[in-house]
Amino acid sequence: MDGENTKDTRNAENTKNAGNAGKAENAANAENARNAESMRTDPWESGPAYERYMGRWSRLVAARFTEWLAPPEGLSWLDVGCGTGALSTAVAEGCRPRTLLGVDRSEPFVRAATLTVGGGARTAFAVADAMALPVRDASCDVAVSGLTLNFLPEPAAGAAELVRAVRPGGGTVAAYVWDYGDGMAFLRHFWDAVATVDPAAAVALDEGRRFALCRPERLHSLWTEAGLTAVTTAPIDVRTVFADFADLWDPFLAGQGPAPGYVASLTPGDRDRLRTAYAESVPHEPDGSIDLTARAWAVRGVRRTSPARWTGQAGRSGRAW
Numbered sequence: 001m002d003g004e005n006t007k008d009t010r011n012a013e014n015t016k017n018a019g020n021a022g023k024a025e026n027a028a029n030a031e032n033a034r035n036a037e038s039m040r041t042d043p044w045e046s047g048p049a050y051e052r053y054m055g056r057w058s059r060l061v062a063a064r065f066t067e068w069l070a071p072p073e074g075l076s077w078l079d080v081g082c083g084t085g086a087l088s089t090a091v092a093e094g095c096r097p098r099t100l101l102g103v104d105r106s107e108p109f110v111r112a113a114t115l116t117v118g119g120g121a122r123t124a125f126a127v128a129d130a131m132a133l134p135v136r137d138a139s140c141d142v143a144v145s146g147l148t149l150n151f152l153p154e155p156a157a158g159a160a161e162l163v164r165a166v167r168p169g170g171g172t173v174a175a176y177v178w179d180y181g182d183g184m185a186f187l188r189h190f191w192d193a194v195a196t197v198d199p200a201a202a203v204a205l206d207e208g209r210r211f212a213l214c215r216p217e218r219l220h221s222l223w224t225e226a227g228l229t230a231v232t233t234a235p236i237d238v239r240t241v242f243a244d245f246a247d248l249w250d251p252f253l254a255g256q257g258p259a260p261g262y263v264a265s266l267t268p269g270d271r272d273r274l275r276t277a278y279a280e281s282v283p284h285e286p287d288g289s290i291d292l293t294a295r296a297w298a299v300r301g302v303r304r305t306s307p308a309r310w311t312g313q314a315g316r317s318g319r320a321w
């Protein structure tokens with residue numbers, strides 16, 4: 001009996017120790033997650049700085065994305081997370097919209113978009129949260145979002161807002177995100193360089209780790225789970241050609257978005273070390289230029305006829321329009 005008791009006591013102790021170890025591990029994980037969260041800054045404050053860092057490339061993707069959507073003229077559009085107006089410009093110039101509303105949480109970006117695309121009877125920009133869009137249910141034909149889903153606190157709730165905004169029975173919801181894991185080369189090289197000089201920051205901040213929603217399978221699931229039908233995805237590749245390393249690096253110093261936000265947090269010495277590591281990691285052409293590819297993944301889907309028939313109902317196939 002004594003032996004049994006001792007075994008029971010040992011088992012109980014083992015269980016307790018395992019429980020304590022598990023709790024310690026959970027606590028450490030939670031602490032790591034808190035540290036990672038506190039290191040993350042996603043500043044969106046200067047339109048010109050964003051344009052130099054990302055807008056010049058996101059504009060190329062936006063134009064290709066609207067070609068892929070190939071919509072008819074005369075639709076009412078909503079651009080969520082419009083930023084400085086990259087996608088709104090492509091819609092205004094390439095899709096002959098009846099109306100276009102762009103919304104973004106950043107007031108300076110909305111101001112920049114208004115200046116670039118222009119306001120007026122048919123086009124408007126407003127400061128608003130993607131999680132609570134300032135539009136009536138079913139009030140537009142197309143709701144789009146460029147490079148923004150990953151920055152929403154709950155992408156699924158953001159997708160539900162996009163769906164709510166378009167008309168049932170044919171309204172289109174479409175978006176694209178960078179392929180942070182692999183295909184967005186200048187960011188991939190950047191975070192790989194960070195990993196060599198500041199591994200903890202790379203673990204916490206690398207957008208390839210941070211943003212799971214950067215692959216076509218995840219986008220497809222998000223759209224399907226949001227109740228959309230005729231869901232398709234496609235890669236959009238654009239060339240990002242930098243005249244020289246300064247043309248690539250200098251926009252990282254202007255603090256817009258996750259990677260430049262991280263650079264802004266560094267001491268001058270750490271920044272120089274990262275600059276050197278980054279310069280060594282990117283391939284240079286014989287003339288000193290840097291010629292890389294940036295891949296985005298696009299997704300589109302169609303809102304079914306009525307919300308009541310969403311579950312289990314095969315939707316319209318093919319085009320929304």
Ligand SMILES: C[S@@+](CC[C@H](N)C(=O)[O-])C[C@H]1O[C@@H](n2cnc3c(N)ncnc32)[C@H](O)[C@@H]1O
Pocket residue numbers: 044054055058059080081082083084085086087103104105106109128129130131145146147148151152153257
């Ligand atoms: C990478 S930028 C993309 C901007 C633009 N669509 C483009 O393709 O260049 C991400 C944008 O999402 C906006 N954003 C982030 N969270 C948001 C939210 N909850 N509601 C509205 N906009 C948001 C930011 O202000 C920023 O303009």
